[in-house]
Amino acid sequence: MLSGKTVLLGVTGGIAAYKVCELIRMYKRANAEVLVVCTPNALNFVTKLTLQNLSKNPVAVEEFDVKDFNPEHISYADRADIMVIAPATANTISKIAQGVCDNLLTSIACAFTKPVIIAPAMNCNMWENPVLQENLNKLHYEILEPESGYLACGYEGKGRLCALEKIFDKTVELLNFKPLNGKKIVITSGGTIEDIDPVRYISNYSSGKMGLALADVAKNLGADVTLITTKDVSRKYNVIKVKSALDMKAAVEKEFDSANCIIMAAAVADYRVKEISQQKMKKTSDDEISLTLVKNPDILKELCTRKKACPPDLLPSCPMIVGFCAESENLLENAKEKISRKGCDYLIANDISRKDIGFSSDYNEVTILDKNGGTKKLERADKRTIARRIFEEIYG
Numbered sequence: 057m058l059s060g061k062t063v064l065l066g067v068t069g070g071i072a073a074y075k076v077c078e079l080i081r082m083y084k085r086a087n088a089e090v091l092v093v094c095t096p097n098a099l100n101f102v103t104k105l106t107l108q109n110l111s112k113n114p115v116a117v118e119e120f121d122v123k124d125f126n127p128e129h130i131s132y133a134d135r136a137d138i139m140v141i142a143p144a145t146a147n148t149i150s151k152i153a154q155g156v157c158d159n160l161l162t163s164i165a166c167a168f169t170k171p172v173i174i175a176p177a178m179n180c181n182m183w184e185n186p187v188l189q190e191n192l193n194k195l196h197y198e199i200l201e202p203e204s205g206y207l208a209c210g211y212e213g214k215g216r217l218c219a220l221e222k223i224f225d226k227t228v229e230l231l232n233f234k235p236l237n238g239k240k241i242v243i244t245s246g247g248t249i250e251d252i253d254p255v256r257y258i259s260n261y262s263s264g265k266m267g268l269a270l271a272d273v274a275k276n277l278g279a280d281v282t283l284i285t286t287k288d289v290s291r292k293y294n295v296i297k298v299k300s301a302l303d304m305k306a307a308v309e310k311e312f313d314s315a316n317c318i319i320m321a322a323a324v325a326d327y328r329v330k331e332i333s334q335q336k337m338k339k340t341s342d343d344e345i346s347l348t349l350v351k352n353p354d355i356l357k358e359l360c361t362r363k364k365a366c367p368p369d370l371l372p373s374c375p376m377i378v379g380f381c382a383e384s385e386n387l388l389e390n391a392k393e394k395i396s397r398k399g400c401d402y403l404i405a406n407d408i409s410r411k412d413i414g415f416s417s418d419y420n421e422v423t424i425l426d427k428n429g430g431t432k433k434l435e436r437a438d439k440r441t442i443a444r445r446i447f448e449e450i451y452g
């Protein structure tokens with residue numbers, strides 16, 4: 057399954073380090089070349105000799121252990137097809153998220169441009185620490201969340217390294233499954249911001265997580281990705297920051313001719329303030345004030361109209377157009393009406409009245425509608441899994 061592929065396994069200093077001995081055997085059985093790099097602390101839990109014997113390669117630990125006059129972090133980053141960090145401690149995750157390169161493993165991760173899998177394992181309180189979660193969110197990697205159970209530290213909770221099969225399967229999936237190779241995918245995300253005056257605006261609760269998950273997954277599936285977002289995002293693919301619906305419309309329209317697929321996951325404001333005050337609006341003695349709102353263009357609908365106007369011979373080169381549909385009631389009924397009104401190829405319907413999915417949540421549950429009347433429900437899962445399933449469905 058992994059013939060001709062090189063897996064770079066990064067091992068950090070946690071008790072679960074002993075488990076990766078079996079993971080190396082799994083990779084070897086699948087004919088992968090395995091390179092192992094350890095943090096110095098990892099070797100308190102597992103020996104270099106064991107890792108070396110199992111991987112049939114020298115184990116790298118310290119930088120400046122230079123061979124062939126190549127800086128080791130760059131040559132490792134170049135040689136491997138994928139990097140798998142397991143177990144990943146809170147310390148190493150946070151360092152990578154902050155761009156700290158104080159050992160060989162973190163230096164390689166910083167220089168690595170191909171897919172990276174992170175399988176964290178730690179005490180449950182460390183896992184729940186908001187700073188760690190914030191750092192994890194900064195990484196555009198495949199995160200295989202720890203499992204719940206008894207932990208080596210004596211606690212019971214979420215923190216155990218996930219099943220090795222899960223890490224192995226994800227490795228195979230990322231290395232072999234590149235259905236979006238050669239495709240340019242444009243994704244919008246976040247809530248648009250419609251200014252009222254220099255200090256106030258109208259917006260919504262979209263965090264941009266769904267669009268970001270789609271963009272990260274598309275990148276891992278081999279696509280050339282452009283993310284048009286209202287949020288601050290730092291990624292190695294093309295990110296265009298926009299603010300208002302009008303900015304977003306201009307940015308999306310520019311991409312139309314070169315895109316194979318446009319996915320509108322952004323929550324676009326339907327209305328904007330008619331006249332933005334140039335100065336901060338003053339409080340008056342009136343108990344009520346009125347703002348006049350004007351309709352924003354419907355970007356999705358206009359894209360679909362542009363596609364429909366394409367001469368038949370040019371239609372195959374027009375992008376597939378996918379909308380999202382945020383509903384707080386009658387989800388399917390409203391989504392069916394919306395797909396026929398807007399005319400997109402697919403519409404992904406999600407219920408934004410639920411707290412455990414949709415707006416701002418790390419999870420979603422969606423129904424995919426296609427233009428021929430077909431529907432497919434994707435059960436609740438983290439947004440990356442939902443994103444992957446959406447690509448499987450639309451490019452299946």
Ligand code: PMT
Pocket residue numbers: 245246247261262263264265266267301320321322323324325326352353354355356357378379380381382383406408414415416417
């Ligand atoms: O960002 P998160 O916190 O992760 O939340 C994700 C999400 C709930 C925002 C996302 O999954 C979602 O549902 N996005 C669409 C939100 C929305 O605007 O839905 P809508 O039903 O109002 O619009 C339907 C479609 O038309 C959407 O693709 C929207 O981008 C598009 N639209 C809407 C209005 C407008 N003026 N122009 C548009 O293009």
